[in-house]
Amino acid sequence: MDKTTIAGGTALLALVALVLTQGYRVFERDVEPTAAASVTTPSEETAVEYHPSFLYGRVTTYGGTTYEGRLRWGGEEETFWDNYFNGVKDENPWAAYLPPAELTEKRRSFEIFGFKFFSGERQINLDRPLMVRYGDIVRIEAHGEGIDAALERGINYDPIVRVKLKSDATVNLDRLSAGDFDDGVRVWDPRHGIVDLGPRQIRTIELFSPAGHGNVPNRLHGSVHTQQGSFTGFIQWNRVQTVGTDELVGYDSDGRHSLRFDAIRSIARNSRNNMLITLLDGRTIELTERYGDGNGNKGTYVDDPRYGRVLVSWDAFERLDFSPGGSGPTYDSFPPGEPITGTVTTGAGRRLTGRLVFDLDESETIETLDAPAHGVDYTIPFGYVASIALAGCEGCTAGTAGVTLHSGEVLHLEHTGDLGNSNAGLLVFVDGLEHPEYVPWADVKQIDLDRPSAMYVPFSSR
Numbered sequence: 001m002d003k004t005t006i007a008g009g010t011a012l013l014a015l016v017a018l019v020l021t022q023g024y025r026v027f028e029r030d031v032e033p034t035a036a037a038s039v040t041t042p043s044e045e046t047a048v049e050y051h052p053s054f055l056y057g058r059v060t061t062y063g064g065t066t067y068e069g070r071l072r073w074g075g076e077e078e079t080f081w082d083n084y085f086n087g088v089k090d091e092n093p094w095a096a097y098l099p100p101a102e103l104t105e106k107r108r109s110f111e112i113f114g115f116k117f118f119s120g121e122r123q124i125n126l127d128r129p130l131m132v133r134y135g136d137i138v139r140i141e142a143h144g145e146g147i148d149a150a151l152e153r154g155i156n157y158d159p160i161v162r163v164k165l166k167s168d169a170t171v172n173l174d175r176l177s178a179g180d181f182d183d184g185v186r187v188w189d190p191r192h193g194i195v196d197l198g199p200r201q202i203r204t205i206e207l208f209s210p211a212g213h214g215n216v217p218n219r220l221h222g223s224v225h226t227q228q229g230s231f232t233g234f235i236q237w238n239r240v241q242t243v244g245t246d247e248l249v250g251y252d253s254d255g256r257h258s259l260r261f262d263a264i265r266s267i268a269r270n271s272r273n274n275m276l277i278t279l280l281d282g283r284t285i286e287l288t289e290r291y292g293d294g295n296g297n298k299g300t301y302v303d304d305p306r307y308g309r310v311l312v313s314w315d316a317f318e319r320l321d322f323s324p325g326g327s328g329p330t331y332d333s334f335p336p337g338e339p340i341t342g343t344v345t346t347g348a349g350r351r352l353t354g355r356l357v358f359d360l361d362e363s364e365t366i367e368t369l370d371a372p373a374h375g376v377d378y379t380i381p382f383g384y385v386a387s388i389a390l391a392g393c394e395g396c397t398a399g400t401a402g403v404t405l406h407s408g409e410v411l412h413l414e415h416t417g418d419l420g421n422s423n424a425g426l427l428v429f430v431d432g433l434e435h436p437e438y439v440p441w442a443d444v445k446q447i448d449l450d451r452p453s454a455m456y457v458p459f460s461s462r
Contacts, residue, residue, distance in 0.1 A: 042193045049212025050188070052330040053219075055079055055134055056210040059187055061201045067187040070210070074183035075196055077240050080219065080328050081135035082303055082458060084379075087179035090160045090172040092126040094360045097427055097436050126424060128361040129179070130163065130171050131379070135334030135456065136366050139164040140181065140205040143172075166336035167364060209331040218244035220261055221325025224302050226316045228374045233458055234325055236301035237261070238289070239311070250275070250287025257287060261322075268319040299377075303458040306409065308368065309379040316375030335454040337364035340382050342449035344428055344439050347391065352428040352437050356447070358382070360424040365452040369403070371413040371420075378413060380405070383455040388447040390419075406451050 050056060055071040055078070072079040102124075143162045159175035173181065184198045185205065220235040220242055236242050244262030251257070263279055270276040270286060273296065277285045289296045297314040304310055340363060343353040357363045365383035372378065386404045393402030400412040401419050413419055423441040430437055 042190060049214035050210050051214045051216055051327055052209050052212075053080055053217060053327040054210070055081060055083075055207070056331070057205055057207040059185060059197060059202060059206075060204045061197065062203050063201075067189040067192055067195050067197070069190065070188040071205075071207075072186045073180055075186045076246070077183060078134065078180065079242055080217075080234070081331055081334065082133050082234065082329050082456075083236070083242070084131055084309070085134050085137060085140075085163075085180050087130045087161065087163070087171075087173035087181060088177045089128050089130055089361075090174045092128060092360060094357050094363075094427060095126050098360065098424075098438060102425070102438065102440065124424065125422075126360060128359070130173060131368060131370075132163075132165065132366055133334060133456070134207060135329060135331055136165055136337060137163060137207050138166055139207070142175065142181075142199075142203055165364070165366075166334065167338070167366075169337070169364065207331065216327045218262055219325055219328055220244065220246075220322065222320055222322040224300055224312050224317065225319045225321070226312060226374070226376065227318065228316070228376065231302040231304045231307075231310050231312065231376075232323075233303040233305060234328055235303075235320070235322075237267075237320075239298045239301055248277070248287075248289075250277075250285075250289050252285075252287055257285070259285070264322060266319060266321045269314070269317050305458045306405070306407065307378055307411075308381045308384060308458065311377040311379070313375045313377070329456065329458075334366075334456045337366035338383070338452045338454075339363060340365055340367075340449065342447060344426055344444060345446045345448075346439060346443045347445045348443070352430055352439065354431055354436075355429040356449075357427040357429075357436075358447075359418055359441075360427065362418075365455060369418050371401075371403075371417040373400075373411065373413045377417070378411065381455065382449065383452040385449050386451070387449065388419075389445075391445045 050070040055073075056069065057071055058066060058068040059071070060066050078084070141162045141164075143160050161173040161175050161181050163171045163173060165171070173179070181202075182199045184196060185202065187195045187197065189195055220237065221233065222235055223230050223232040224235070234242075237246075237248065240246075241248065241261060244260065246261055247258040248261060248264065248267075249256065249258050259277065259279075264277055265280050266278045268276045268278075273288045274286055275289065277287060279285070297317075299311045299313045300317060300320065302310050302312060340356045340358065341354065342356055343351055344356065345351050355363075358369075362368070362382060366381055369380045369382060369385055369388070370377065380403070384405050384407075386406045389396070389402040389404070395410065396402050396412055399415050401415060403411045403413050405411070415421070421441070425438060425440045426444065426447070427436040427438055
């Protein structure tokens with residue numbers, strides 16, 4: 001490739017970047033960064049004290065206005081400390097420890113009329129999500145230089161969302177795919193009323209415990225039954241609804257129906273598309289959650305104390321029986337995460353002991369091992385995991401791994417998700433060595449993990 005080709009490619013990239021940046025500027029111009037999306041004047045609801053199990057904090061806008069009170073993400077989504085905050089990491093700092101040869105993978109090629117296409121190599125995908133409970137977070141900050149200042153200085157505009165954890169670790173999220181941050185937040189502020197703030201308005205969110213001790217929230221709690229067993233704990237129906245005042249929306253031949261969850265005794269799957277709802281007064285109603293676009297129930301989260309959290313798919317779901325469950329954890333229920341430590345045994349019999357980075361991503365005990373079994377997705381904090389056996393595990397069938405918890409229970413999870421071939425391997429920081437040892441996922445036979453000194457365990461039924 002000659003210099004002219006390189007210069008032409010550079011100019012093209014610069015033009016594309018300029019177009020994208022100008023488009024981003026238009027997007028910013030369409031949103032007023034200092035005004036709230038909607039405000040409800042102060043009322044009795046904003047004047048009351050809130051139970052410490054509710055999300056609570058202080059939100060500061062780019063215009064300098066500060067709102068403090070109970071929080072709910074997206075207006076009607078996550079509202080408790082044990083709900084999860086999600087985002088996509090802006091970079092992978094652990095990749096710097098990886099041998100250069102491990103950063104590339106062979107690309108598949110195909111041939112047409114004797115010409116081969118897409119042959120060669122490409123860099124492996126090291127993009128990784130952040131998924132931690134709100135109780136693990138201290139501060140969320142929209143960080144990055146303003147678009148106009150960036151253009152004037154002739155530099156790339158790479159805004160991020162910075163998340164500070166209780167362990168003092170910070171994680172940078174891609175601002176353009178920041179996950180839950182993009183949903184905005186609702187604040188019950190006694191001075192300003194109920195305020196909905198969009199992501200382009202928020203500069204910082206500081207999380208902490210409320211001073212008051214208000215009424216216990218009517219959290220959804222119950223047992224979800226599947227063919228493989230039952231899971232009991234706090235519920236997020238359809239991944240969103242969490243309190244009794246939330247509504248289940250369904251359809252029948254008469255049209256749309258909205259039912260408050262605090263009026264429902266049970267929900268049973270009646271067919272692939274339909275559910276049979278039994279109300280507290282004994283009446284039954286058959287509805288479907290499937291809409292015209294074909295989208296229906298996205299699954300039910302259960303904060304089961306044995307596993308942390310599971311997502312029961314609609315295909316695996318049989319019935320949900322609601323029951324009282326108490327209030328749930330407070331902000332102080334969550335201790336800081338600790339480094340993951342343990343021993344990795346390779347197929348060749350090597351044993352490496354030290355601090356671990358799993359999948360070139362998870363490095364703290366509050367981060368999670370994510371893998372499915374029989375239509376149920378398990379989200380297990382590494383602090384719960386005693387060992388992961390990938391070869392020769394007792395009771396394992398083809399395509400499964402044995403995950404033993406510190407409780408002694410063994411789960412046989414499928415070789416997908418964090419246990420699949422896309423796992424980027426492990427780093428082991430062995431004491432006394434200058435650089436960490438890298439173990440490709442294909443070479444891992446077993447991982448034995450140390451028990452952390454402290455972990456949050458979901459509340460069981462009370």
